[in-house]
Amino acid sequence: MPKTDKSTIQMIMARKKEILKAWLEAQYDSKSIRLDLINKGELATQSEDFLDAFVDAIKTENLTDISAPEYKYVVQMLGDISRSRTRQGFSPSETAMYVFSLKDTLLHFLQDAFSDKPEELNKEVLRFSKLLDSLGLLTFEAYTHSREDVIQRQQQEILELSTPVIRIWKGVLSVPLIGTLDSARTQTIMESLLQQIVATESSVAILDISGVPAVDTLVAQHLLKTVSAARLMGAECIISGIRPEIAQTMVNLGVDINVKTKATLGEALKEAFSRIGLRVVRSEAAPERS
Amino acid sequence: MDKIPILKMGQFLLVTIQVDMHDRLAMTLQDDLTRMVGTSGAHGVLIDISALDIVDSFMGRMLSSIASMTRIMDAETVVVGMQPAVAITLVELGLSLPGVLTALNVDKGMEMLTTRLGSSRGDSKASHEDD
Numbered sequence: 001m002p003k004t005d006k007s008t009i010q011m012i013m014a015r016k017k018e019i020l021k022a023w024l025e026a027q028y029d030s031k032s033i034r035l036d037l038i039n040k041g042e043l044a045t046q047s048e049d050f051l052d053a054f055v056d057a058i059k060t061e062n063l064t065d066i067s068a069p070e071y072k073y074v075v076q077m078l079g080d081i082s083r084s085r086t087r088q089g090f091s092p093s094e095t096a097m098y099v100f101s102l103k104d105t106l107l108h109f110l111q112d113a114f115s116d117k118p119e120e121l122n123k124e125v126l127r128f129s130k131l132l133d134s135l136g137l138l139t140f141e142a143y144t145h146s147r148e149d150v151i152q153r154q155q156q157e158i159l160e161l162s163t164p165v166i167r168i169w170k171g172v173l174s175v176p177l178i179g180t181l182d183s184a185r186t187q188t189i190m191e192s193l194l195q196q197i198v199a200t201e202s203s204v205a206i207l208d209i210s211g212v213p214a215v216d217t218l219v220a221q222h223l224l225k226t227v228s229a230a231r232l233m234g235a236e237c238i239i240s241g242i243r244p245e246i247a248q249t250m251v252n253l254g255v256d257i258n259v260k261t262k263a264t265l266g267e268a269l270k271e272a273f274s275r276i277g278l279r280v281v282r283s284e285a286a287p288e289r290s
Numbered sequence: 291m292d293k294i295p296i297l298k299m300g301q302f303l304l305v306t307i308q309v310d311m312h313d314r315l316a317m318t319l320q321d322d323l324t325r326m327v328g329t330s331g332a333h334g335v336l337i338d339i340s341a342l343d344i345v346d347s348f349m350g351r352m353l354s355s356i357a358s359m360t361r362i363m364d365a366e367t368v369v370v371g372m373q374p375a376v377a378i379t380l381v382e383l384g385l386s387l388p389g390v391l392t393a394l395n396v397d398k399g400m401e402m403l404t405t406r407l408g409s410s411r412g413d414s415k416a417s418h419e420d421d
Contacts, residue, residue, distance in 0.1 A: 194374030201394055228386035229377040234370060234393035 008124050009058055011113045012106070020051050023105040030101055037088045046081060051102070053077055063131050066138070078135060082142035086150075092143045096136045103132035163189045165196040172272045173202045173235075174265075178211030186222035190229060197235045204272040205230055208265050210241030220255040227259050236260070236275060240268035294319045296326050302334040302403055303327065303365075304396075308341045316352045323356060327365045334403035335360050338396055340371025350385040357390040366391060366406055370399035 012019065024047055028040070053074045060070040078099070085095045106128055114121035163185065168174045175193055179185075193205060207223065209215065215223075227237040240262040242250075250257065262268040273280060294315065297304040303326055305319070327335065337353065339345065345353075357367040368391040372380075380387065393399035 190378060191374065194377060197394070198374060201398075203394060203398065225381045229374075229381045232369075232377040232380055232387060232392055233372045233374065234395075234398060 008110065008113070009061065012058065012109070013055055015109060016051065016055055019105060019109055020048055022108065023047060023051070023102050026101045026105050027098070030097060037090060038085075050074070050077055050081070054102075058131075063127050066131070066134050074135070075138060078138050079142040082139045083146045086143050086146040092140055095143050096139045099132060099136040099139055103129060103136070106132070159185060159188060163192055165192050167196070167200050167202065168206075168269070169273070169276075169278075171200075171202050171204060171276045172269070173197065173200065173205040174208060175205065176208045176211060180214070181212060181219045181222055183218075183222070186219075186226065190222075190226045193226065194229060194233060197230060197233055203235050204275050205235055205237045206265065206268045206272055207237055207239045208241045208268070209239060209246070210243070210265065212241075212246075215246045215250060215255075217253050217255055220250060220253070220257060224257060224259070238262060238268045238271055240265045292318070293322070296322055298326075298330055298332065301332055301407070302336055302400070303330065303332045304336050304338070306338045306341070310344065311342065311349050313348055316349055320352060320356055320359070324359050324363065327360050327363050333365050333407050335365055335367040336396065336399045336403065337367065337369050338371050338399075339369060339376070340373065340395070342376060343373065345372075345376045345380060347383050347385060350380050350383065350387060354385075354387050354390055357387075361389075366403060368393050368399040368402055371395055 024044055027043065027047070057071045057074050060068075062068050062070055065071075066075060081098065082095050085098075107125055110121060110124050110128065114124060162178060164176070166174045166176070173193065173196055175189060177189065181189075196202070197205065207226065209223075212219065223239065227239070230237050238260045239257065242261050242263055260271065262271060270280070292315065294305060294307055294309075297306075303323070305323065307319075309315075323335065326332070335356075337356070339353075353369055357369075360367045369387070370393045372392065391402065393402050
C-alpha cells in the first residue's frame with residue numbers, strides 16, 4: 001500500500017475552512033439541492049460536522065478501508081444524514097450528491113495543490129475518488145435500509161387494516177377478504193374472526209372471497225382451517241363470492257370444500273338469515289323499486 | 291378434585307369442566323357420563339369447556355368419542371364455549387372433531403338440543419341430519 005503523501009492531508013487540514021466554503025457553494029449551486037426540504041443553516045452545520053469527522057478520519061492516513069475504526073464516526077454520521085433525508089423526501093441520487101459534491105470540491109483542491117506534479121496528482125485523485133465513492137455508496141445503502149423499514153411498517157399496518165370483521169346483523173358476521181391470502185394474513189383473519197364470534201355471540205359467519213384474485217390449494221386449506229375452527233366454537237361459516245374462474249381452479253385442483261358456498265354475498269346473507277330463523281319480506285308501504 | 295360433576299337438568303345432562311383436564315380425569319368423565327346417560331335416560335348432553343385454556347389431542351379425541359358413544363345410546367352431545375385459541379390449536383393439530391355438535395355458549399347449546407329433540411319426536415327423518 002503506497003503511503004499517502006503527508007502533504008495532501010496537511011493541505012486538506014490547513015485549507016479545511018476553504019474546502020467547507022467551496023463545498024457548501026457547490027451544494028447550493030447543484031441542481032439536486034432541495035432548499036424546500038432543508039434550510040441553508042442546517043446544511044452548513046451538517047456539512048461542517050461531516051467535514052470535521054472526515055478530516056479526523058483521513059488524518060490516520062487510512063484512505064482505503066472505511067470499515068476501520070477511525071471511520072466509525074464518519075460512517076455513522078453518513079447513515080444518520082441519509083436516514084433523515086429519506087424521511088424528508090430526498091431521492092437516492094440527491095442524497096448521494098451530498099458526498100459526491102464533496103468529492104468534486106476536494107479534487108479541485110488537489111488539482112490546485114499538485115498542479116506542477118501531474119503524476120502525484122493522478123495518484124492522489126485516484127485514491128481520494130475511490131474513498132469518496134465508497135462513502136457515496138454507503139449513503140445509497142443507508143437510504144435503501146431506511147426505505148425497507150418504512151415498507152415493512154406499512155406492510156404491517158396494511159395487514160392490520162385489511163382484515164375487518166363486520167357484524168352485519170345480530171348473530172351474523174361478515175369477513176370481506178381482499179387481496180392475496182398468505183399464511184400471516186390468514187392467521188390474523190382467523191384470530192380476529194374467532195374473537196368477534198365470541199364477542200358478538202354470532203352463530204353465522206360469511207367469508208366473502210370476491211376480492212381474492214386467486215385461490216390455490218394453500219388458500220383453500222387456510223379457508224378450511226378457519227371454517228373448522230369457527231365450527232368448533234359453534235359458529236357456521238358460509239363462503240361466498242366464488243367466481244367462475246375460482247370454481248374452475250378449485251375443481252381442477254381437486255380441492256374439496258366441505259362447507260356451504262354461495263356465488264354472491266347476497267345469497268349468503270339470505271342463507272345466513274334462514275339459519276338464524278329470519279325472513280326478509282318487502283314491506284307493503286314501501287314504494288316499488290326497480 | 292378427581293371427579294367432574296355431572297348435573298341432570300330435565301332431560302339433559304350438564305357437564306362444566308372447570309379444572310385442567312388430565313388424561314385420567316378425562317377417562318373418568320367418559321365412564322361416568324356414559325353410565326349417567328344409561329341410568330338417567332337423558333337425550334342430550336351438554337359439555338361446557340369455556341373455562342379450558344388448553345385442550346390437547348387426547349382431550350380432543352375424548353370429546354369426539356364421548357359424542358359417538360352417547361349418540362349410540364340415543365343422546366346428542368353438544369360441546370359449548372370453546373375458546374378461540376383452543377379452536378385454532380385443535381384445527382392446527384388436524385382435529386376438527388367431525389360428528390361433534392358445537393355451540394357458542396350453554397344458552398345456545400340448550401336451544402340446539404331442545405330443537406333437535408323436538409324435531410326427533412315430531413319428525414323422525416330430521417333427527418339424524420348432520421350439518
